[in-house]
Amino acid sequence: MPALSTFAKRVRQLWHGADLALVGQRRERRMRMLASLVMVVIGLLWGLFFSLNGYWAIVVMDGVIILSGLAVFALTLRGRGRSANLILFGALILVVVASALLLDPPTLAAPRASHLYLLPMAVGALMAFRDDPLWLRYGVALFCLLLFVGLAASVWRPTDAHALPDEVRVVGSWVQGGVSMVLFFVLLHILQTDTAERSELDSDLRAALRERQFVLYYQPQLNAANRVIGAELLIRWQHPQRGLVGPGEFIDHAENTGLIIPLGQWVLEQTAAQLRHWSDEPLFRDIGLAVNISQKQFRQPGFVAEILALIERHGIAAQRLELELTETLIVHDMEDLTRKMNALVEHGVRFSLDDFGTGFSSLSHLKRLPLSKLKIDRSFICDVLTDANSETIVRTVIALGQSMGMTVIAEGVETEAQRRFLADNGCSQFQGYLLGRPMPLADFCTFVQRHNA
Template sequence: MTQVASELMGVDAQTMVASSERVLSWLVSHFDVDFSYLRHTDLERRESILIAEWPPREAIPDPDPISVAKFDEADPVFASLEHTTEPFLIRPTPEFADYQRTIRDSSGLSSVSVASVPLVSRGLPTGVLGFVKEGDREWSTRELNVLKAIAALFAQLQARVVAEERLRYIAMHDDLTGLANRRALLEHMEDRLRSGSSGPVATFFLDLDRLKALNDFLGHTAGDNFIRTLATRLRENLDPGDVIARLGGDEFVIVPAKPMDAAAAEREAMRIQQLIGRRVTVGEETVSRGASVGVALGIPGETTVADVLRRADHALLSAKSSGGNGVAVFTDAMRAQFELQDDVELNLRGAVSDGSLLLHYQPEVDLRTGRVVALEALVRWQHPTRGLLPPGAFVGVAEATNLAGELGRWVIRSAAEQFASWRRRGLASNVVIRINVSPVQLVSLDFVETMEGILRRYGIDGSSVCLEITEHVVVQDLARTQVTLRGLKRMGVQIAIDDFGTGYSSLSHLKALPVDAVKIDRGFVQRLGASADDLAIVKSIVGLAGSFGLGVVGEGVETTVAARTLVALGCYRAQGFLIARPMPAEEVEEHLAAGRIALDLDLPGASRSFLPGPS
């Protein structure tokens, strides 16, 4: 007993089989039997699973017929072990004649004696410790008591290993889907990228497009069910050896088991994207989401896990920046793009102070009349070596390097100065100037005071200014946002939520904040006429805005179908390339002087109203 207890004390899942075999070998010798085995019971599946045996069989068939035995298909004697908690003995006596006949037919032995000692945990049989002796063997009460004590040690070991495996499973798996988590992914990739492993190792970084919109309009339970359904679909349609990890939210990483070159990886990524794009029934709704996929390859012994994931993430960002629902493979061109980001980070601070920043303005019109109702100020950077850079090339870097506040103040001052100049010349008298506000500005303690000083300096009334904040800004610090926005409203400044529908806001936020308008995210507007899902979301947003008495603006209008659809839904104000691209101040003045932008949307009864004319 002491020897067995000592052997089993430090056993874990990895060493359990080897240690169990050692103990069985000691027991075979000590009790003078021919064969011993240890089996565990899967209570849910009602199966008995072979863990260890001694001596090992010389020729084990494939599949092994005794590796897993189902109780409901087993002979009555073996099936009785499913519920037995006391030792069960079989001897070559008349009551076991049928069992002895089965043994003789299967093994050629004339008769055997069997002792089956259950492993019992919390009153339930969880396995069996068995001993087989050719011929007759009588087991004494003392021997059976010793075997019961040893079986108890095995039961304790089994319970401990099950608990440890459960903890390891929890630590390595996502609790919503059962997929691998980040920790499990990193361990697997470290192993795949070790020198000598087969490669290239493909990695797919997936991000579901606009999942948060589904959460907002159908509820988080529906979103969770959608995620679980996709996880099941991926498991069923990918190779069993592929690792599928959920990093949280709507982000997934897949590492195929087979080595792949770039072409094969792109084909597989497109197949996975099509799998994800199939429609899913959530409650009473049937919905689908697209997916953006970034692909990167790692070479074992040459590429680190961090490098591969960073490249896949960069490729994902490239796919999303191209409109989403696409596949992008990491390339040298992408490498150059991210080198640009490094360049921006080094030189942006100087650009704020050296006069190389400038503003372009994008008109917003009433689609029914073509009248210019607002101008959105958009910052540009005249880079000394890279030419004119759009805000997407440097605003994110500014926010990541604590330059957003300084950049934002420059934009507000410059836009206010230009707007005041137009007003003095009789232009833009009925136009609102829209200015984007960064998260850093919005939670700044002196933002309201700064804004008030700028308006006073340039003689602009607050009602002529609309500050645009993105949805995720709202939820970052709701309490501080409320204080800031109320201070702005006291000056008459209008507030609009930009990129609305991307999933961060909720009804409670709209009720809690003094918001004047919402701008429908361009991703929904661009697909009007082609996507029933996006049509339903835009329709919901327009209805939601109306119920709260808010203005609503469609962003990203690029087709006449989108423009007509917005008008039909009751959203009359819009901006986008169909109407006008962002342009320098001097070009905007032509539209301000005309008061309208000529469009041809062929709206009933409105054809003449799109002719240029006074505002």
């Protein structure tokens, strides 16, 4: 039952938009989940109906719909939006085209109507793939429109063996025409609303950068002796109307629009300034700060020079600055990544691999990169005591990190039992709500004084 409880919790979090980038993205994910459930229900109902009437070719298509719906739902839960969208649109295009050619060939009595669904699908593709490369976003939409034109202008069909009777299709033409046009209107409205929201967010973010509306929160990182050895910096947006806004509401948009570069520069500047301030205080001079680095920020040609200039300008010890990379980043352009990392490591900068185990990195990547720390993702920590697979993964990551000379830190530690398990298996550093939530600078300083004095 704990596994079922965890699954239900993740479904609720996703449905309510926890940790999603934008209001539009929350809507898009909810719509995808709803679409997957509708696919399963419709597939079951029509599959039962047509199996009772002996239309086995249609039953096969209903089976495809059901399996695709389940795959879309599972991939959405795992946060793999692009894969879910590709399966969703691939299955829908296949079913619509097959229906139009096999079940719904045009006759004098009943015109073809199944192809009308390709119009709302084209609009849906513009929303579903909005954060993907342009060739994918517009390619899927244009493909739907080309199929619509081809089916609307042609009477060709491979066979009439599976065609539904005209009396059924006459009624169906009106129903499908009405439903497709309603879907088309609804999706156009959502697309327009989403565009307006994203434009407003973009404008607000640019104003926030100009007016310095961002603040940094510090989440403590403790060692086995319960002493604070560092903190991960987490950005918050002090919005003038909405109050304190979490990074899940704006980071992805900043990444997609390029605003993440000036935002990341500001975070690094604030981090270096704080490290310099602490260097004169005995209680804080050994505290390190970890900063998340985005893909676009790291790929800037002058990234290495910028970091080194920052360290020199503020006169800080480079080893107190830790740059966190994600697994997604390290699978792209390994040569450039390795070159930049080595250049910074030579000057003392430390690197950690964030959310280890959730991406696509391999042992070959790990052995090539000068990493000093592995962070075990919270998704493994949350059920490490109840799920055998998570337990095995956590033990393996700890052993792997130790064998490669890296420090292993577990994030998302929420119970004393989790911390005890991790410590017993060799994990030396911990981060999570059990130890301390993200907090403003003043509260973090008090926290350090309480634990390290």
